[in-house]
Amino acid sequence: DPVTGVFRGVIAGCGYFSRHHLEAWRRIEGVEITATCDSDPARARAAGLAAYTSADQMLEKERPHFLDLVTRPETHLELIRTAASRGVAVICQKPLAPVWGEAVEILRIARSAGIRLMAHENWRWQPWYREAARLIRQGAIGQPHAYCLRMRHHEGRGDDPFPAQPYFRDMPRFLVYEILIHHLDTARFLFGEIETVCAELARLNPAMRGEDRAVITVRHQSGLTGVIDGHTLHPSASGVALGDAWFEGGNGRLALDPNGNLWTERGCVWRNDVAAGYRGDSVRAAQAHFIECLRSGAPFETDIEEYLRSMAAMEACYLSAERKAIVSPLKFLVDSQSE
Structure with a gap:
């Protein structure tokens, strides 16, 4: 049993x-x-x-x-x-x-x-984002006013980008589809459902087929707006968080550094000391959640139906870039319900 x-x-x-x-x-x-x-x-x-x-x-x-x-x-x-x-x-x-x-x-x-079907979305399980969510919900920055999730990667440079995963080079949709879907899902985890996106996408390295630069303005149903900013051509990007982030509210600012530490104006409020596993042991955390929910019958955080909302936000980004317009993920969710 x-x-x-x-x-x-x-x-x-x-x-x-x-x-x-x-x-x-x-x-x-x-x-x-x-x-x-x-x-x-x-x-x-x-x-x-x-x-x-x-x-x-x-x-x-x-x-x-x-x-x-x-x-x-x-x-x-x-x-x-x-x-x-x-x-x-x-x-x-x-x-x-x-x-x-x-x-x-x-x-x-x-x-x-x-x-039971769960999307293995590990980014929201990185411990610095779990702690940031806890601090924000406790009121550490007051009412959130703005945020930025910034992704920087160095392996997208040169004539042979991503040597460990060379299939990335041939993907017609790359950065948002493969990487920034993490950040869209994390934004939903932190601040709730996404109402609209406005995306600008570019291909900077001609060795890549798909986009390797993106700036996405996100508006949540709460009215909060934020920015997801990413590219894969940083000359020396390092750090377990694969970038950095900041969250601003009426009472202060919370910042994530590339090493997974969290800071306010008072100094470091949470220090990342997780050495095991992948990026804060987030793969283990996601898989442990899967087993806990199988055992208890509780819903997965990224149940397939729930995760389609993150995928809809990703699809909306591509449509936004194509049309040069603000797009709602709801368009895809409504269409899926009619199929």
Whole structure:
């Protein structure tokens, strides 16, 4: 009985990021990963577990409680359909789907099969954002008036950008789709639903197919406005937070530095001392939340239906840049309900 015993899971996808997933699972009590699957047999075997090249065969033989999906986005729809047909819960790495219509179809499949499905969105689980949320809700800055989430990356420079993830170069939509979706979701976590976005996108490195520079003005339903500002050509960007941030209110200012520390006018109010795992051990935190909710029946923070709101904000950014206009994510959510 997984409610009181051990949850057995399997992993599909053994590429660059899956190592962070597997390492985190090994530190979560009450979880056993029994197998991995990849189209490359050598990568599937590298974890030292039962290895498969077919997800369907893996699910048939292993009979897991959940599937951790760490494959490329274009494979997610069919793999989730396969898991749903067997009643297997899924935690799916973002991007959830390459196009909006596939994301909506994934939601329909999960609903129809009655399976639990969570987007593996780890940014909101970084401990500095959890602490910032706590401080803001406690009134540390008073009523929020403005914010900026700034992303800086150095691996997008030169003729061979992103050497560890070279497929980034060929993505027709890159920065907002692959990276700043994190920040849009974190903005929702901190300040509630997004009413409109206005986005300016650019491609600065000709070696990239998609955009590598973005400035997004965000307006929340509360009336709060903020800015998400990112690019991948910083000459020396470093730090676990992959950028910095500030939050201003009627009573003060809270700032996040690149090392994950939080500051007010009085000095450092929270120091990041998390050394384990990926970016503040956020992968483990997201996965532990998944298991806790499977065990208790509580809703996931990034349940598929809830996470579509972050994806709708991302889609609105691209439409905004194309039309040079302010766009509401609600357009996509309304359209999805009619499909």
